[in-house]
Amino acid sequence: MLDNSTLATLQQLCGKENVLTDKADLICYSYDATQRQFLPDVVVHPATVEEISQIMKLANEKAIPVFPRGAGTGFTGGSVPVSGGIVLGLTRFDKILEIDEDNLVATIEPGVVTEEFQKTVEKVGLFYPPDPASLKVSTMGGNVAECAGGPRCVKYGVTKDYILGLEIVTPTGDILRTGGPTMKGVVGYDLTKLICGSEGTLAIITKIIVKLLPKPAAKKTMLVMFSSIDGAAQAVSDIIRGKIIPTTLEFLDARTLECVRNATDLDVPEAAQAVLLIEVDGDPEFLDKQTGRISDIVQPLGVVETRIAETPAESEALWQIRRSVSASLRRVNPKKYNEDICVPRSKVHDMIRKIDQISEKYNIPIVNFGHAGDGNIHVNIMIDDKIPGEEKKAEEAIADVFKGALELGGTMSGEHGVGIMKAPFINLELKDTVVDYMKTIKRALDPNNILNPGKIFPSDK
Amino acid sequence: MAKLKKLEDFRAEIDQCVKCGACRAHCPAFGAEKHEGRVARGKVALADALLKGDVDLEEKFLLDMSQCLLCGSCCAQCPNKVHTEEIVAATRREIAKRKGLSTFGKGVGTILKHQGVMNTLAKAGGAFSKLLFKKIPDQSGLRLRFPAPFIAADRTLPPIAAKPFRERHPEVIPGVAGQPRVLFFTGCGINYMYPDSGEALLKALKFLGVTVLIPQDQVCCGLPAVSAGAADTVESLAADNLAMLRRCEYDYIVTACASCHSGLTQIYPGMGAEFDEFKAKVKDIFVFLVEQGLPEKLAELPKADQPIKVTYHDPCHLRNHGITKEPRAILKALPQVDYVEMENAASCCGLGGTYSVYHYDTSKKIGAKKAASIADSGADLVATDCPGCIMQLQDSINHGGGKQRSVHILDLLADALP
Numbered sequence: 082m083l084d085n086s087t088l089a090t091l092q093q094l095c096g097k098e099n100v101l102t103d104k105a106d107l108i109c110y111s112y113d114a115t116q117r118q119f120l121p122d123v124v125v126h127p128a129t130v131e132e133i134s135q136i137m138k139l140a141n142e143k144a145i146p147v148f149p150r151g152a153g154t155g156f157t158g159g160s161v162p163v164s165g166g167i168v169l170g171l172t173r174f175d176k177i178l179e180i181d182e183d184n185l186v187a188t189i190e191p192g193v194v195t196e197e198f199q200k201t202v203e204k205v206g207l208f209y210p211p212d213p214a215s216l217k218v219s220t221m222g223g224n225v226a227e228c229a230g231g232p233r234c235v236k237y238g239v240t241k242d243y244i245l246g247l248e249i250v251t252p253t254g255d256i257l258r259t260g261g262p263t264m265k266g267v268v269g270y271d272l273t274k275l276i277c278g279s280e281g282t283l284a285i286i287t288k289i290i291v292k293l294l295p296k297p298a299a300k301k302t303m304l305v306m307f308s309s310i311d312g313a314a315q316a317v318s319d320i321i322r323g324k325i326i327p328t329t330l331e332f333l334d335a336r337t338l339e340c341v342r343n344a345t346d347l348d349v350p351e352a353a354q355a356v357l358l359i360e361v362d363g364d365p366e367f368l369d370k371q372t373g374r375i376s377d378i379v380q381p382l383g384v385v386e387t388r389i390a391e392t393p394a395e396s397e398a399l400w401q402i403r404r405s406v407s408a409s410l411r412r413v414n415p416k417k418y419n420e421d422i423c424v425p426r427s428k429v430h431d432m433i434r435k436i437d438q439i440s441e442k443y444n445i446p447i448v449n450f451g452h453a454g455d456g457n458i459h460v461n462i463m464i465d466d467k468i469p470g471e472e473k474k475a476e477e478a479i480a481d482v483f484k485g486a487l488e489l490g491g492t493m494s495g496e497h498g499v500g501i502m503k504a505p506f507i508n509l510e511l512k513d514t515v516v517d518y519m520k521t522i523k524r525a526l527d528p529n530n531i532l533n534p535g536k537i538f539p540s541d542k
Numbered sequence: 543m544a545k546l547k548k549l550e551d552f553r554a555e556i557d558q559c560v561k562c563g564a565c566r567a568h569c570p571a572f573g574a575e576k577h578e579g580r581v582a583r584g585k586v587a588l589a590d591a592l593l594k595g596d597v598d599l600e601e602k603f604l605l606d607m608s609q610c611l612l613c614g615s616c617c618a619q620c621p622n623k624v625h626t627e628e629i630v631a632a633t634r635r636e637i638a639k640r641k642g643l644s645t646f647g648k649g650v651g652t653i654l655k656h657q658g659v660m661n662t663l664a665k666a667g668g669a670f671s672k673l674l675f676k677k678i679p680d681q682s683g684l685r686l687r688f689p690a691p692f693i694a695a696d697r698t699l700p701p702i703a704a705k706p707f708r709e710r711h712p713e714v715i716p717g718v719a720g721q722p723r724v725l726f727f728t729g730c731g732i733n734y735m736y737p738d739s740g741e742a743l744l745k746a747l748k749f750l751g752v753t754v755l756i757p758q759d760q761v762c763c764g765l766p767a768v769s770a771g772a773a774d775t776v777e778s779l780a781a782d783n784l785a786m787l788r789r790c791e792y793d794y795i796v797t798a799c800a801s802c803h804s805g806l807t808q809i810y811p812g813m814g815a816e817f818d819e820f821k822a823k824v825k826d827i828f829v830f831l832v833e834q835g836l837p838e839k840l841a842e843l844p845k846a847d848q849p850i851k852v853t854y855h856d857p858c859h860l861r862n863h864g865i866t867k868e869p870r871a872i873l874k875a876l877p878q879v880d881y882v883e884m885e886n887a888a889s890c891c892g893l894g895g896t897y898s899v900y901h902y903d904t905s906k907k908i909g910a911k912k913a914a915s916i917a918d919s920g921a922d923l924v925a926t927d928c929p930g931c932i933m934q935l936q937d938s939i940n941h942g943g944g945k946q947r948s949v950h951i952l953d954l955l956a957d958a959l960p
């Protein structure tokens with residue numbers, strides 16, 4: 082519990098209406114998309130960087146943990162207040178400050194919603210590519226903190242590839258800038274990259290300088306159904322070896338397709354055991370050639386059917402199969418563990434095979450889909466948590482999946498981060514020396530362990 | 543008597559919320575005030591906490607639960623189809639059970655349950671219309687002259703009908719042999735405030751030779767009472783309507799009000815299986831008219847030289863049921879209409895039953911967005927398919943200083959028909 086003088090100071094700083102302590106308010110800021118709940122002691126919605134600086138100084142003085150929060154759509158519990166304290170809501174930082182069309186750079190605040198930013202720059206013919214599936218609600222601050230990725234990242238890269246500079250508040254309350262609006266810059270350490278993906282443990286982001294691209298003139302969508310996952314996996318390798326980098330290369334495995342067939346009336350033939358959703362972009366005249374070449378490349382690999390969209394409506398119809406997945410899965414079993422391992426893209430079918438074996442070993446359905454183009458597989462372990470013992474089985478299966486990915490030279494998480502959900506497994510992937518190196522940075526910057534404690538690293542024993 | 547579900551009956555549905563936050567992009571209440579307590583995800587978490595005894599009916603809890611338009615925009619986009627609008631309505635009933643109904647809720651109950659009271663009130667309103675209301679200069683609509691409970695002084699209101707729609711007509715208006723026989727469920731909006739839209743509907747059905755039934759014993763669908771958490775009122779209205787629907791003979795039940803449509807196809811069937819046979823017969827008027835081939839007949843009429851620019855607003859309670867194409871099909875087929883689609887056509891107008899009574903300021907914020915979209919579309923008229931929306935849209939336009947008018951599609955249809 083916070084003492085009254087701390088509360089009074091917070092209220093003085095940010096205004097009474099921006100400091101919430103009623104139970105109903107605390108409940109509303111206690112969770113994220115992991116569905117784990119931890120009640121904070123107070124929710125604060127600051128409006129300026131100075132307010133945040135003061136809050137951090139106060140928090141250090143009184144040893145109160147602070148948990149930055151964007152939209153709360155994180156999949157690993159990054160924003161949940163595991164040890165009470167302050168939830169620092171950043172939604173009032175919601176302004177797009179500048180779009181510099183001469184330099185193709187924008188400056189924005191972290192509470193701006195990803196899609197809103199994308200739509201705004203697209204109005205002037207510019208393009209911000211990273212497209213997490215949560216983009217209609219996720220904040221840019223959350224995207225930077227998690228280094229979010231999405232389907233378009235095969236061609237365009239992830240969030241950190243677009244961040245040129247930041248304004249941050251350090252865990253001890255200093256305000257500083259990293260990087261800047263130039264395309265190059267090598268003076269000192271690259272702090273911008275360090276903060277990207279640091280999951281709100283090293284700094285509170287208060288401004289973001291973003292690199293933009295010209296908006297591609299057109300795009301074209303195609304959907305290829307294969308008679309086996311091997312064919313689809315081979316297709317991914319062959320397309321990339323053919324020097325074509327599509328904007329999107331999404332795959333759905335046989336189990337996913339079965340879920341879609343059962344839950345929707347979308348047309349997915351029984352013979353289709355794997356699907357690739359492929360999108361290319363660029364000059365319109367160029368696109369037909371590219372889809373033609375892709376069709377030629379995949380033809381020998383057991384193609385059941387190829388659909389090429391000629392209109393935006395047809396393209397949307399093709400995406401419908403991909404978009405229906407999430408809801409369709411729920412029919413299998415009520416509880417889903419959603420992991421997002423990433424392997425070298427040539428290893429996708431080896432990984433799927435391993436996962437099938439794990440699924441058999443534990444006798445629980447595991448459904449896979451994701452971004453084949455960059456080897457990022459969404460592994461969905463589906464259990465009925467009302468059956469005793471199922472949760473434990475799922476946890477063991479998850480550990481096996483992680484080990485499998487690491488054996489293939491992959492990683493436990495391509496885009497969702499570690500947070501609290503993967504913290505127990507971090508030693509599987511990172512050597513002690515690496516973890517120590519990271520913790521040394523964290524300790525140096527946050528000596529009192531105030532900013533987002535309990536995340537990424539397993540609790541100190 | 544069929545009963546509404548209790549909050550505890552929603553246990554499994556509450557568990558279906560995976561806290562993905564997708565609703566944040568679609569909830570009008572959240573859009574206006576970016577607080578997690580306003581959005582479906584927060585409300586489901588609060589309902590869950592109430593069921594588990596983790597929270598009391600504290601002030602903030604009541605505020606969050608009152609901050610919902612029951613529009614279902616969240617559910618329409620929710621990956622797990624969690625009906626937050628039903629969960630909130632059930633929570634309001636639970637609140638009423640524990641704390642008693644609010645004064646407003648009691649008022650709604652008394653008025654809606656007693657047809658006679660409604661008629662007397664309406665007639666008094668009609669007769670004293672000039673005394674009660676003043677015309678808003680240069681704009682469409684009226685405003686209250688005196689402060690009245692629960693109605694904001696700056697809200698635009700339509701005049702009250704001097705004679706309610708249903709009292710003007712016999713129970714059966716015969717059509718041509720071989721054509722369907724439909725029951726017109728008028729709803730209160732058309733009966734008391736927009737009777738001309740009702741007349742327009744009769745003209746359209748007469749044009750097609752359809753026999754129309756206007757039972758005098760139909761009552762309010764009960765949606766305002768759902769919003770107020772007045773369970774008894776909803777249940778008693780549903781029972782009266784059930785008796786009326788059982789008594790009459792017809793092929794279809796048509797509505798020209800999104801709220802009534804949702805009352806008959808969603809709220810009532812949620813109360814018991816006895817409503818299922820009627821649910822199957824309910825059709826929004828434009829769905830019915832499209833099925834009867836009206837657009838083709840309209841296409842034969844000579845086009846106007848100077849068509850009016852008209853856009854369409856999707857009432858939430860039709861959009862949620864997938865009724866979006868038919869109203870547009872009729873509008874586009876009208877000879878005097880130059881149809882333009884506006885941005886955010888499917889976003890809520892901001893009325894939301896008791897919402898606009900308790901939260902007129904936020905309601906106005908939501909309405910202002912809509913008014914801006916209407917203005918951007920360049921349309922002179924915004925047409926829709928729900929009296930409540932028509933009132934709110936006109937109010938929003940007036941607050942923004944716009945000159946557009948909001949009308950029922952039926953009004954435009956009647957103008958076009960010979």
Ligand SMILES: Cc1cc2nc3c(=O)[nH]c(=O)nc-3n(C[C@H](O)[C@H](O)[C@H](O)COP(=O)(O)OP(=O)(O)OC[C@H]3O[C@@H](n4cnc5c(N)ncnc54)[C@H](O)[C@@H]3O)c2cc1C
Nearest residue numbers: 151152153154155159214220222223226229230281286496
């Ligand atoms: C349906 C769904 C689909 C998703 N799809 C994808 C996907 O395709 N790709 C992907 O990468 N992710 C995806 N995610 C995960 C999630 O949306 C992303 O991690 C997103 O970046 C989180 O943004 P947020 O604003 O919700 O942040 P939050 O969840 O609020 O916070 C996430 C982390 O960022 C920190 N943080 C937030 N704001 C700041 C700030 N201003 N300064 C410092 N730290 C901050 C928090 O402390 C926390 O550690 C998905 C999630 C859902 C629910």
Ligand code: SF4
Nearest residue numbers: 559560562563565620
């Ligand atoms: S969209 Fe549905 S499941 Fe997701 S948070 Fe909202 S109510 Fe819950």
Ligand code: SF4
Nearest residue numbers: 569610611613614616
């Ligand atoms: S019903 Fe409407 S106002 Fe209520 S939570 Fe859902 S979207 Fe928001």
